Amino acid sequence: MLDMIDGSIVNTALPAIGRDLPATPVGLQWTVSAYMLGFASTLIVAGHLGDRYGRKMLFLTGVALFLVTSATSAAAGDIVQLVTSRALQGVAAASLLPQVLGSLRVMFDDNERGKAFALYGAIAGIATAAGVLLGGVLTDWNLFGWGWRTIFAVNIPLALVVLVLGAWLIPSSRENATGPVNLGGNLILAGSLVAIVLPLVEGRANGWPLWGWACLSAGVLALVGSACYESRRGVEHPLLPVALFAKPAFTAGLLIQLFFYAGMSGFFLVFTIWLQSGQGYSPTRAGLLMVAFSAGSMFGAPAVDPLVAKIGRGTLILGAVIMAAGLFWVRFQIGDADTSHAGAWPLVPGLLLAGIGLIFLVIPLVNTVLSVVPAQFAGGASGILSTAQQFGGAVGVAVIGNVFFGRTQHHGLTDAMVHAATWAIGAYVVCAVLCLALPRKAVGNQPNSI
Structure with missing residues (x-):
């Protein structure tokens, strides 16, 4: 629920964020995109790390980072701080989510697994809807005079509860993986995704400059080049x-x-x-x-x-x-x-x-x-x-x-x-x-x- 809610909770609070910080339209776009980019850049390697070093450890680490980044998002003094916190919050969400599904696979047998994943899907759907509604309700309620900041502050007690229950109840699990984790490939993937989205967000406000087109081209070429390199070198865990x-x-x-x-x-x-x-x-x-x-x-x-x-x-x-x-x-x-x-x-x-x-x-x-x-x-x-x-x-x-x-x-x-x-x-x-x-x-x- 933490991940799914924060993927949608910010949308209904965007006008209030824009007025309060204040933020340009580009800043508002980055408030949403930064979370998605942080998530996309980390998801694959987080799954590999959980398989190798233990899903429970990665899950609890992700929840702790989610707690911290929720606090820094709530305390952001300007749009740059908020966007930075949102990007790191996306990294945290991507760190914990693969561990949830990986743990469900090993915790339940074939007969129970379908019910577990059905419940997961139901929770995901409820959380997405709840995020849209909570974003509006919490902003309007203006608890403690915090306004839109409560949409992030609400994660703090929730994450604390998850940390305690997770440490107590979730069993440890990992795979017998060998070989190095492809961290270099993941850095290239992250850089490529940012290079593609950056000019798409910033281009209009800057008159679609030449550097934007160069950045976009470099991002696409880096993705293709990375995939070809992994294939030719026989990388054990290729990202692409x-x-x-x-x-x-x-x-x-x-x-x-x-x-x-x-x-x-x-x-x-x-x-x-x-x-x-x-x-x-x-x-x-x-x-x-x-x-x-x-x-x-x-x-x-x-x-x-x-x-x-x-x-x-x-x-x-x-x-x-x-x-x-x-x-x-x-x-x-x-x-x-x-x-x-x-x-x-x-x-x-x-x-x-x-x-x-x-x-x-x-x-x-x-x-x-x-x-x-x-x-x-x-x-x-x-x-x-x-x-x-x-x-x-x-x-x-x-x-x-x-x-x-x-x-x-x-x-x-x-x-x-x-x-x-x-x-x-x-x-x-x-x-x-x-x-x-x-x-x-x-x-x-x-x-x-x-």
Whole structure:
């Protein structure tokens, strides 16, 4: 819950953060993107470290770091301090999350494991919805006069409880891994991801300078070069196994993961800002409205397994189309609304539809993609897919955020929101097309993604 809540809790507090620190639109984008980049850069190597040195130790270390970075985020005196703390908070979240799933695999036998992962999935869904709502409620309540800072301060007592219970109850586990951990490769991966996102966030404010294009190109080349180097040198634990990318279904699945989370993260960033800064919604009201999205996912979840059994990859295509349709409904209502006020209820059907589309796409995606991956690459493939999820979110915040903020000054918030929503809708149209490259039916029994 700590990780999932903090992935979404900041969105409804962004306008308040922007006013208080104060922060530019670029600073607000970094507040979201920094967490995702820290997470994406650390996730794969954290899984390897937990396997090797003990999952319990890495888990407790991650929780302790999460506690500290939550405190520094709450105490941030300017946007630079907040962004730095958020990046380290993402590192902490990525350090603990693989240990949770790895521990569940060894704590339960085959009959119990499915129930454990189902409970994990339910908690993840509840936490994501709770984060959106808590961000608004805690900001509005202004406990102790802390305002938005309480969205981070609330983690401190929670993390303390997790530390005590974790040290007491969680069993120690590790794998019999050999060979060095690929720390150098992880540093290259982290640098590459930052190099790609940096010009996307900063470019518009700086007039798209030459250094930005050079930085973007260097990031992409570094990723490709690192993968090729690992393949030629026979690195024991490659972060980016070239053999995986030779499979079109895996590459398509990776792109779907990236576009999916880019569209979702980018859309909800600008949507919450539009609701509060453009339509006068309180943070609590904005958070309550977006619970409709999570409700759609809960309503749609029971239908996923029967649909996958019947139409296979068609479920994913249907999910992408429904999500695009839901966001198109929201876009239409925004464009059709009075420029001074948009009622909440006309937006709810679109958000419910989008939530249903999300669950139709996200639940079967990982297993469908991993069904084409050889067993020896399953763990690495899971890590890459999860990294693409966080990296895609950071890219979406940068790109869709730039579309939105680039039009607000001359065209107003509502016009900017309409154009930003179009980009998010386009991301799901791309997802629907890419789904055609996936296998019609998933085969094999693959492990859950980290």
